[in-house]
Amino acid sequence: MxxxxxxxxxxxxxxxxxxxxxxxxxxxxxxxxxxxxxxxxxxxxxxxxxxxxxxxxxxxxxxxxxxxxxxxxxxxxxxxxxxxxxxxxxxxxxxxxxxxxxxxxxxxxxxxxxxxxxxxxxxxxxxxxxxxxxxxxxxxxxxxxxxxxxxxxxxxxxxxxxxxxxLETLPEKFFFTSSIDALIHGIESFLSPKGTFHSDIFSRKGIELLVGGFKTLQLKGINFRFSILKDFLRGSNLTGISFGNAGCGAVHALSYPLGGRFHIPHGESNSLLLISTLRKYKEKKPHGKINELENILSSILNVPSENSIEELEKLIESLFPKKSISDYGISKDIFLEFAEEVLEKQQRLLNNNYTSLTKEDIINIYYNI
Ligand SMILES: [Fe+2]
Structure with a gap:
């Protein structure tokens, strides 16, 4: 590798x-x-x-x-x-x-x-x-x-x-959507089968800086971000290096139809899909690299490993509450079409999945956003 x-x-x-x-x-x-x-x-x-x-x-x-x-x-x-x-x-x-x-x-x-x-x-x-x-x-x-x-x-x-x-001019919403996207780069590359010892170092440190930064903002308030901008810039840079090597996977792949057809900004569409995708991974392959990810999150969030995905969801939700899919004008009837498009056009990304996903799995991820 x-x-x-x-x-x-x-x-x-x-x-x-x-x-x-x-x-x-x-x-x-x-x-x-x-x-x-x-x-x-x-x-x-x-x-x-x-x-x-x-x-x-x-x-x-x-x-x-x-x-x-x-x-x-x-x-x-x-x-x-x-x-x-x-x-x-x-x-x-x-x-x-x-x-x-x-x-x-x-x-x-x-x-x-x-x-x-x-x-x-x-x-x-x-x-x-x-x-x-x-x-x-x-x-x-x-x-x-x-x-x-x-x-x-x-x-x-x-x-x-x-x-x-x-980064000082970045409005609050874009600050969150972009930093969540950065976190997703770290998570997806860490779970990617193309991940290496070296790319994992960049993923881990990036995840630590970003999730640690979110935790700090939850405690000290959103305006405290101006004091820790360097952590977010570095975190995003490190996870960029890891995903440049190990690639991104299902979250990014499934996000393409949301961005392409409904023009939902990249970070926002990815953040809709993150937790639902991690839950599907955990359901399909409960043991493997995902446990290492849970351990990383657990030590940053100071919670038991088995609760770490749920705690990450709560942390993100407390800073940047998700809108429902219908708020974007998307009807659930279109999920089958989305899944087919993803399987046909996004194999480059799907090859980096933690575990393989069927059409039904993909539809299910969209349903559980
Ligand atoms: Fe991205």
Whole structure:
């Protein structure tokens, strides 16, 4: 089993430190949002090209959005992409760093081989995706009406730069959904059959930082997050490294139809599915790595191992109560269709499951959200 870390990781205190460390020129392109640029970057009068993602569309990345940006930068001499933002911006940055024309759908459909021709610096402003250290990009292909992930070594950022001050603007809801997503990366990669001794170290430490952070916020209140942002940023980075190696599984796979068809944000749809999936795993294969996970949770939450999944659910629920599936306009009649789509399209993720799941199991997980 192989473990690799392909991205250099740098922790800096502020954008000013970044500015002093990396000399920016007119060959740099910064992809970000205006709400990040205005408070943190604007005063530096940067000499580089700046693109605000929101000018090209909202929500999760689509091939149309990416194609429009590619068209915009086509005739510019850009040698370095600096992506400062959440998962969408980092994922799009990975595509912009490729020698791609305007054929984004072809990349995701694997009709063309990705080839990187620019350096990529990834600066996350959420504590969730781990995208700054992975080789995965996800986009919704409009013509094909499907959300697909592309995993390729050419997508690894050259640098992941962790700057906690960027997390200060993250609204409470996004703080939770992104950090729960990060926790799920740690849990899924820990349970993945592709997990190794080394990836497990990253999963464990990431889970400790994130669940420990949630526990602290439950005790001290949500505003205390501003004092422990670095823990969440590090936790998300560590679980990004572990899932970049061992992969994510059923939670992410089952979340695709919720995101793709009902546009529920990634972290939110994953958090709907986490506990239901863990309960199904426990029912189907009660003994194995899941017991080690229970032990990790048990020592962080200070509860008996056999209660740890239930206690994790209570902890998450106390900070970020789940909505019911009908609140999203989803009828339970569609679960069979979801399960068939997942089995047909998400084998890449299902291969990383703790134990194999049948169509009935998957339907059952959706029912028990
Ligand atoms: Fe995720």
């Amino acid at each position: 192989e473990f690799s870390l392909n991205t250099k990781i740098l922790e800096l205190n502020s954008f000013k430190n970044f500015y002093d460390t990396f000399t920016l020129t007119n060959e740099d392109l910064i992809l970000t949002n205006e709400f990040i640029y205005n408070p943190y970057l604007k005063s530096f009068n940067l000499p580089c090209h700046i693109i605000f993602l929101e000018k090209y569309g909202s929500g999760e990345p689509t091939d149309t959005m990416i194609n429009s940006i590619l068209k915009e930068i086509k005739n510019k001499n850009i040698t370095r992409i600096i992506a400062i933002g959440g998962g969408s911006i980092l994922d799009i940055g990975k595509i912009l760093a490729l020698d791609s024309k305007d054929n984004t759908a072809n990349l995701f459909l694997k009709n063309v081989e990705p080839k990187k021709n620019k350096a990529l610096l990834a600066i996350p402003t959420t504590c969730g995706t781990g995208s700054e250290v992975t080789n995965i990009s996800v986009a919704f292909l409009e013509k094909e009406n499907i959300k697909l992930g592309l995993a390729h070594k050419e997508l690894f950022p050259d640098y992941a730069i962790l700057i906690p001050e960027f």
